[in-house]
Amino acid sequence: MDLPGRTKNSVSKGGKVPVTVFTGFVGVGKTTIILSLMNSMPKNYKFCLLKNEFGDVKVDSQIAKLNNIDVQEMTNGCLCCVLVGQMKEGLLELKEKYNPDRIIIETSGSAFPGPIAWQIRELADEGFVLDSILNVVDCKNFVGYADNSYTAKLQAQYTDLVLLTKHEGVSERDMDRVIDRVNDLNTDAPKILVNADQPVSPELIFGLDTKLFQLQGPTGPNNKTFQDELNQNGDKTHHRNELDTMEIKCYGPKTRNPEKVLNLTAFEKFLGTLSKEDVYRLKGFVRLSGVTGSTAGTTIYVVNHAFGKWTIIPVPEKDNLEPSDDEEEKESHKCDLDHDHSEHTHACKKERPADQELQMHFILMGELWGIQDKLVHGCGGTYDSGEVLSEFKTSRATFAWDKQLPANYTDFVAERLASKQ
Incomplete structure (x- = not known):
């Protein structure tokens, strides 16, 4: 398996630690996909997980430890605004302590993806490179929560790849509705089905190089919506509206x-x-x-x-x-x-x-x-x-x-x- 990173047998990314970002609404299955990916990788490939969630209940760090994965959990805030400085500190701490081949960031369900991507790019001189942003969509519930969540729409728009979970048992008609809704938000990003009993291919997930900052139009970094998202208009409480x-x-x-x-x-x-x-x-x-x-x-x-x-x-x-x-x-x-x-x-x-x-x-x-x-x-x-x-x-x-x-x-x-x- 030949993946970007810093192990001797993998393709180098200029000596920098690649960072892969997973976004998606609460409960869509982000953690399940991440743990499955990590467990399917070679034992000598070193992962770290930077996890962001609201509240002060550090459940996912406990689950990750049960799977022998090094994790740092950031709670009581949102990576895209409140915890901006802490994200940098968290990445640097993981890099210094574990010297990983890759860091995965799992955002909270209400995190705007654009500012997080921008912050990672700003850390290039610190030894990090943004590899890709992936969005997880729950096929059973997407149509419902997307109606109520502005952030869920942004996450589906600003991504390199859409991972469709919980499609088992969804009727063909309802599945078409989900695909149509996602395509309305993002025509260009590939969409793949994630089976509950089968890991996603690491070569697919970690073989991406983000093209998001080269895009123009509604998902490009020069678009007004992206800039408003990046600036937050001074609002540090956007997650409360979700x-x-x-x-x-x-x-x-x-x-x-x-x-x-x-x-x-x-x-x-x-x-x-x-x-x-x-x-x-x-x-x-x-x-x-x-x-x-x-x-x-x-x-x-x-x-x-x-x-x-x-x-x-x-x-x-x-x-x-x-x-x-x-x-x-x-x-x-x-x-x-x-x-x-x-x-x-x-x-x-x-x-x-x-x-x-x-x-x-x-x-x-x-x-x-x-x-x-x-x-x-x-x-x-x-x-x-x-x-x-x-x-x-x-x-x-x-x-x-x-x-x-x-x-x-x-x-x-x-x-x-x-x-x-």
Whole structure:
């Protein structure tokens, strides 16, 4: 296999580390494609993954570690605006620490691709070269989310290659609608089907050389839309217009007694109530009991939920969900700077009872405003206390509880309404 990079047997790119960028809406399968690609490569070809996501739930770094992949995850912001300087620092750190043959950047679902590409080109003197930008499209859900997301349209327009995922089970008529819609946005970029049980060819993905900066017209860098995207018009909050986000933390007794820990059956029942029209993505960690084959009684699991489908993966070496001291410090600063405190019902850095620990930590994305209370009740009903940080397209809000929520949803809503009076 002969690929661009810096290994002895591969084609050199002037001694610079090639950077491949994956874009796509939340839950379309970017991480799955990336891990599949990495696992199909020769063992001596060194990858690093720079991952960007909202919230502070570092799920994908954990999944990547399970696959023996070096990853750096950038959270609580967007690579194309808020985290601009951090992207440069992240790339330089990966280059110095691992000396990789290639770095893959996986953007958040609401990242504009143009500014990211521009920033990588600006790092040429630092030893990086932009190889290509790839856009992942979810065939089952694209027509729906593209109607609501300006960024999803931009990502499909500004790409070297469109990767069509989740096409299995899509009717021929609906597939034609997806292809027509993508072609309306980008006629020139090739489109290829990605099968769930078969990796994409590395020669295809990593054999590209981006031509985007040579283009004229609607996707060219001299186009006004591209320039507006690059400049952001000073707006560092564009991602808030795309999705509602909600971060949920739940606390319970420090016990490994399965009777005191959320049961897998009950948890999956809750996941099954989440409509894909409301919840596009749920990702995080949860301690579960009642899992067939588990010898520990309770185990921490990674949960990945996208458009009504989910996977639950055990992480046996992870014993607790509490952040490290460094992460707590960052969380404290984040709370001080980013929150509208007018709706706070709790202190940002709240001391937990000594006999309690973090049992569930999720980030959710979608159209959550109308179902906020249902999500809080569904996630938190098993636990003694918890907190929710919500960032809606129209406002921000926080909510905390210090006793187990009412088992009856009607009573929970009544309690919430009473607390607001």
